Amino acid sequence: MLPAVSNIKRNTVAVLTALAIALPAVPAMAWGQREQDVLKGAAGVILLQGIIRETKPGSNDYRKRHDNRYDQRYEPRYEQPRYKHYQPRYEQPRVSVYNTAAARAFNAYSTSERRLIQRRLSAYGYYRGGIDGSFGPGTYNAVVAYADAQGQTRQLGSTSSAYGVYDGLIY
Structure with missing residues (x-):
């Protein structure tokens, strides 16, 4: 300066x-x-x-x-908080894929049948994981996508009707 x-x-x-x-x-x-x-x-x-x-x-x-004078531009001001309109909504509790009806029905089959189900889901293009016969998120997503494509999404809601989806893949 x-x-x-x-x-x-x-x-x-x-x-x-x-x-x-x-x-x-x-x-x-x-x-x-x-x-x-x-x-x-x-x-x-x-x-x-x-x-x-x-x-x-x-x-x-x-x-x-260059006197450091008090500058009102930097004076802290209190502002009234603005609250958004909170609308409580009900959310269903999250369920692990391992505790679903689809998982219980899948695990009721023998290991060879579970691998066959995974192979068929893989052949149809729904499953991309390893064919190991165990139920996990990959198998769950593949079963849900297959059931949705077949119009059987509601059948995965109970264990007894989920057997029908798996039997359609096996037989």
């Missing part, structure tokens, strides 16, 4: 005063290009020192200009 205009004016007056004092002491004939460049460099250094001194964070002028 550049210093204020009054500081620049004050520094310029100080430099010009120093030059006015130094000029009469130098003979008029001794002013070559080198002497003029040296004088320009000295004036530049003096000017830069003044600018640095004025903008240093520890100086009093800097503190006066």
